[in-house]
Amino acid sequence: MAADQSDVLRGTLDLLILKTLNLEPMHGWGISARIQQFSRGVLDVNQGSLYPALQRLEQRGWIDSEWRTTENNRRAKYYRLTSSGRRAVGSETDNWRRYVGAVELILKSS
Amino acid sequence: MSFFHALRARLRATRQSAADRSLADEIRFHIELETEKNIKLGMSPDEARRRALAHFGGVQRVREEHRDVRPLRWLEDAASDSRFALRALRRTPGLGLAAVVTLALGIGANVAIFSAVNAVVLQPLPFPDPDRLMMITEENPEKHWHLQDAAPANVLDWRAGVPAFQDVTAYSAFLATSTLTGRGDPQPMQVVYAMGNFFSVMGAHAELGRTFTDDETWRPAAVAVLSDRSWRTRFGGDSSIIGKSLTLDGRDYQVVGVMPPTFAFPYDNADMWRSIAWDPQSRGADPFRRAHWVRAVARLKPGVSVESADAQLQSVVARLKRDYPATNKYMGALILPLQTFLVGDTRLPLLLLLTSVAFLLLIACANVGNLLLVQAAGREREAALRLALGAGRGRLVRQALAESLMLSLVGGVVGLLLGWAGTRALVRLQPDGMLRVHEFGIDGAVLGYVLAITVVSGLIFGVAPALWMRRRNPADSLKDGGRGAGQGVRAKRWGEALVVGEVALALLMTAAAGLIVRSFWQIRNVDPGFDSNGVLTAQISLNRSYDTVTKVQAFMSQLEIRARAIPGVTNAALATGIPFMGPAYTSDFIAYGRAANDYGTEIAHRTLTASYFKTMKGRLVSGRMFDETDRVGSAPVVLINEALARSYFRGQNPVGQRMALEKAPTDKSTWYTIIGIVANEHVDALDVAPRIEVFNAASQEPPYSTFVLLRTDGNPANLTASLRGVVHDLDPSLALVDAKPMDDLRVASLARIRFLTTMLLAFALVGLVLAVVGVYGVLSHITRSRTREMGIRVALGAQMSEVRWLVVRRGLGLAVAGLAVGLVVAVFSTRLMTKLLFNVAPNDPLTLIGVSLILVVTSLVAASLPARRAARVDPAIALRAD
Numbered sequence: 001m002a003a004d005q006s007d008v009l010r011g012t013l014d015l016l017i018l019k020t021l022n023l024e025p026m027h028g029w030g031i032s033a034r035i036q037q038f039s040r041g042v043l044d045v046n047q048g049s050l051y052p053a054l055q056r057l058e059q060r061g062w063i064d065s066e067w068r069t070t071e072n073n074r075r076a077k078y079y080r081l082t083s084s085g086r087r088a089v090g091s092e093t094d095n096w097r098r099y100v101g102a103v104e105l106i107l108k109s110s
Numbered sequence: 111m112s113f114f115h116a117l118r119a120r121l122r123a124t125r126q127s128a129a130d131r132s133l134a135d136e137i138r139f140h141i142e143l144e145t146e147k148n149i150k151l152g153m154s155p156d157e158a159r160r161r162a163l164a165h166f167g168g169v170q171r172v173r174e175e176h177r178d179v180r181p182l183r184w185l186e187d188a189a190s191d192s193r194f195a196l197r198a199l200r201r202t203p204g205l206g207l208a209a210v211v212t213l214a215l216g217i218g219a220n221v222a223i224f225s226a227v228n229a230v231v232l233q234p235l236p237f238p239d240p241d242r243l244m245m246i247t248e249e250n251p252e253k254h255w256h257l258q259d260a261a262p263a264n265v266l267d268w269r270a271g272v273p274a275f276q277d278v279t280a281y282s283a284f285l286a287t288s289t290l291t292g293r294g295d296p297q298p299m300q301v302v303y304a305m306g307n308f309f310s311v312m313g314a315h316a317e318l319g320r321t322f323t324d325d326e327t328w329r330p331a332a333v334a335v336l337s338d339r340s341w342r343t344r345f346g347g348d349s350s351i352i353g354k355s356l357t358l359d360g361r362d363y364q365v366v367g368v369m370p371p372t373f374a375f376p377y378d379n380a381d382m383w384r385s386i387a388w389d390p391q392s393r394g395a396d397p398f399r400r401a402h403w404v405r406a407v408a409r410l411k412p413g414v415s416v417e418s419a420d421a422q423l424q425s426v427v428a429r430l431k432r433d434y435p436a437t438n439k440y441m442g443a444l445i446l447p448l449q450t451f452l453v454g455d456t457r458l459p460l461l462l463l464l465t466s467v468a469f470l471l472l473i474a475c476a477n478v479g480n481l482l483l484v485q486a487a488g489r490e491r492e493a494a495l496r497l498a499l500g501a502g503r504g505r506l507v508r509q510a511l512a513e514s515l516m517l518s519l520v521g522g523v524v525g526l527l528l529g530w531a532g533t534r535a536l537v538r539l540q541p542d543g544m545l546r547v548h549e550f551g552i553d554g555a556v557l558g559y560v561l562a563i564t565v566v567s568g569l570i571f572g573v574a575p576a577l578w579m580r581r582r583n584p585a586d587s588l589k590d591g592g593r594g595a596g597q598g599v600r601a602k603r604w605g606e607a608l609v610v611g612e613v614a615l616a617l618l619m620t621a622a623a624g625l626i627v628r629s630f631w632q633i634r635n636v637d638p639g640f641d642s643n644g645v646l647t648a649q650i651s652l653n654r655s656y657d658t659v660t661k662v663q664a665f666m667s668q669l670e671i672r673a674r675a676i677p678g679v680t681n682a683a684l685a686t687g688i689p690f691m692g693p694a695y696t697s698d699f700i701a702y703g704r705a706a707n708d709y710g711t712e713i714a715h716r717t718l719t720a721s722y723f724k725t726m727k728g729r730l731v732s733g734r735m736f737d738e739t740d741r742v743g744s745a746p747v748v749l750i751n752e753a754l755a756r757s758y759f760r761g762q763n764p765v766g767q768r769m770a771l772e773k774a775p776t777d778k779s780t781w782y783t784i785i786g787i788v789a790n791e792h793v794d795a796l797d798v799a800p801r802i803e804v805f806n807a808a809s810q811e812p813p814y815s816t817f818v819l820l821r822t823d824g825n826p827a828n829l830t831a832s833l834r835g836v837v838h839d840l841d842p843s844l845a846l847v848d849a850k851p852m853d854d855l856r857v858a859s860l861a862r863i864r865f866l867t868t869m870l871l872a873f874a875l876v877g878l879v880l881a882v883v884g885v886y887g888v889l890s891h892i893t894r895s896r897t898r899e900m901g902i903r904v905a906l907g908a909q910m911s912e913v914r915w916l917v918v919r920r921g922l923g924l925a926v927a928g929l930a931v932g933l934v935v936a937v938f939s940t941r942l943m944t945k946l947l948f949n950v951a952p953n954d955p956l957t958l959i960g961v962s963l964i965l966v967v968t969s970l971v972a973a974s975l976p977a978r979r980a981a982r983v984d985p986a987i988a989l990r991a992d
Contacts (some may be wrong), residue, residue, distance in 0.1 A: 032140075076136075
């Protein structure tokens with residue numbers, strides 16, 4: 001995967017994760033399932049790439065993680081938004097909208 | 111070692127695989143859920159799991175990406191790089207050892223010298239607010255005085271008239287030897303005279319008792335403070351000494367305190383500080399302003415600049431010039447930081463040494479760089495393979511650098527140990543007081559320096575192979591045999607460039623050493639005007655009971671007669687000044703009949719007995735020596751030396767003329783008749799030109815304190831006991847002090863330059879050896895990599911000598927190139943050494959040519975071994991070899 005491509009995709013993925021977690025804390029599989037669900041199947045995120053993204057977001061301090069036991073008595077790592085993460089959702093969403101707008105302009109002109 | 115390994119492994123495991131395990135758990139959970147979802151969708155369990163895994167993506171890549179994002183990744187990378195480097199080094203222990211030894215030598219030398227420089231030049235003086243302490247010296251252009259001692263009256267005027275000074279103190283510019291009596295045998299004590307405010311200006315407090323008070327500058331105060339060392343050795347460390355009285359030279363002084371062992375200002379070997387005991391009655395008298403015998407230290411007020419203090423000082427100086435023209439007409443004052451004054455003339459030798467060891471380190475780095483280059487060339491295939499397999503180029507470079515840094519760190523640690531040993535050696539070997547401190551070692555600054563040079567060295571010699579590796583195209587390296595035309599050419603070029611640099615540096619080091627050696631030789635060959643071999647010297651001072659001239663005369667003549675009568679003594683004499691023993695008393699002078707402004711300055715005075723010149727094997731050039739007709743009360747006579755005859759009495763015959771020892775004689779002045787001229791003596795030091803001197807007759811002006819000289823054919827030290835016995839017989843209350851062979855004094859006077867010469871030579875030698883080893887190494891490598899070519903040549907009929915010549919020519923080429931660069935730099939830079947050289951020009955052709963020859967010869971020798979190896983190559987083997 002070329003470096004520049006993945007940068008954009010990385011950013012997109014981060015935003016999707018944040019938005020998903022905005023609703024409720026969730027584990028990794030749950031996040032990917034929800035993204036798939038909400039995008040009506042369009043975004044089938046490369047599931048593996050979720051985990052490095054989660055690690056990155058955790059390092060930035062936007063999400064927090066803890067190991068919990070599920071209803072089926074299994075251990076899973078749950079992620080949730082922190083307060084700074086909640087703030088980031090708004091600004092990242094704005095950035096995304098701006099980015100998309102710009103791309104649209106270019107596509108319309110040529 | 112294994113315990114360490116296990117511990118490290120365990121730590122690594124907990125940190126790294128904890129994160130790994132956690133991720134593995136997450137991934138497993140994810141796959142399970144996905145599998146369940148697939149099963150619910152109707153797939154078989156196997157299909158469900160397969161689909162789940164496929165949907166997940168490459169697990170391994172995820173793990174790697176996860177790891178990439180983990181914090182402290184750089185630390186894990188560095189750790190793995192270091193491990194790799196260690197493994198690589200272990201594979202080639204020879205190279206590792208050679209590199210570490212070379213580096214340790216270079217770093218060790220730097221540590222030792224830098225410690226000295228740090229202690230002497232960089233560290234602040236051990237007083238509170240040391241940057242506020244200034245030395246004030248007197249300057250007199252008429253007498254060519256610079257950084258001279260001050261006269262007490264001037265010091266007091268500076269103190270009163272400069273508000274920028276918090277206080278000004280003064281201490282004797284010499285260490286006086288006083289005789290302590292009343293405690294067993296009379297013993298000599300080294301005494302500093304100091305004003306009452308001396309300790310407060312320096313900011314020093316007594317360990318026991320107290321220090322002086324301000325009013326104890328003046329008589330009748332007679333107090334003393336002991337040094338820690340003399341308190342412990344002479345007075346048994348007994349604290350009851352405080353308040354007791356000591357009799358020095360017949361006078362009583364009360365001991366009021368003992369200083370801590372760390373206070374050794376201004377002289378390391380002072381036994382005590384004594385109140386300077388100025389007489390308030392003679393404060394306005396002429397000698398109080400005329401005799402320059404104290405050093406003045408001022409403490410600036412906080413926040414005051416040196417410039418403003420200097421401005422105020424200069425206005426006081428101007429006023430003194432006006433008010434006291436007889437003494438101060440040309441007397442200026444200079445203010446400089448105390449540390450600058452104390453460091454003084456050790457700065458240049460230390461800088462020279464520091465430069466020398468820096469060059470040594472560079473040569474060492476060049477050698478190690480070459481070693482690593484050769485190794486890198488050998489590992490070409492391995493590197494190419496790794497590049498082809500996807501390793502980032504940056505990663506390879508990083509690993510190469512890690513290896514270099516590891517080498518340099520190990521070398522640095524060993525070098526630090528070597529350097530520490532070096533500092534111990536330096537402390538012991540240093541000429542007295544040259545490095546100003548008795549104890550210096552590895553402190554924070556030195557450790558910082560070591561770390562810096564270690565890392566920099568590692569980068570320097572790591573850069574070459576690392577850069578080289580960057581440019582290599584892996585395809586070329588993997589091609590058959592990898593022996594294409596381009597193979598290793600760049601590496602060889604780098605290697606040769608490094609060697610040329612090494613040779614240039616080695617030339618500079620040996621040139622500097624050579625110049626100092628020649629300088630030293632020149633000094634040793636100076637004709638001193640006397641023969642110090644076989645002469646014993648000692649000092650003796652009379653006490654207050656000798657209160658008339660007759661008594662002094664009687665003692666002194668008896669002393670000389672009895673000394674001469676000691677068995678083994680061939681001659682004896684007395685003199686108030688002898689060679690190597692410190693500055694003389696100087697004055698102005700004028701000859702009878704000259705115009706009033708035709709006076710001379712800075713004539714040195716000595717009083718001696720008639721047998722002095724015979725005892726010292728000096729020469730009477732013309733006229734006569736003192737004899738029995740020259741007695742107290744008879745016509746005053748003097749001898750002068752050739753230097754005076756030639757300069758002041760040019761063209762005339764001085765014998766028979768009269769002179770006065772002041773510039774404006776009055777009716778009351780004494781006119782001395784010059785009865786003879788003697789040959790010059792180098793009385794200050796061998797590398798200082800003889801002074802103009804005038805000699806009074808001891809028989810006419812018996813000295814109160816004098817040197818005793820005995821000449822013998824045997825070992826002068828054996829006469830000490832007998833001489834002491836003679837003194838004791840004459841007067842048991844007097845002590846003979848400082849008895850030593852005069853040759854020791856001569857040797858001691860050469861101590862500093864001998865020290866510098868030895869150190870520079872030692873470093874230059876090591877540098878030369880390393881450079882020659884470098885030449886050998888490069889030639890060796892070149893020859894080895896050209897084995898096939900040599901084989902072809904021999905097979906085609908080349909003679910052994912031709913092949914040998916090929917290699918030797920290469921070596922010569924490198925050496926000459928290095929020589930050329932080095933000589934050019936030398937020609938421009940050796941002039942920085944001029945102050946250290948005596949009778950040798952900085953571009954002395956003899957030295958430069960000699961040093962060049964040495965380098966060429968040693969390079970030839972270094973080239974001869976690979977040359978011989980190349981010539982002995984069996985062409986069959988060489989051609990077969992891949």
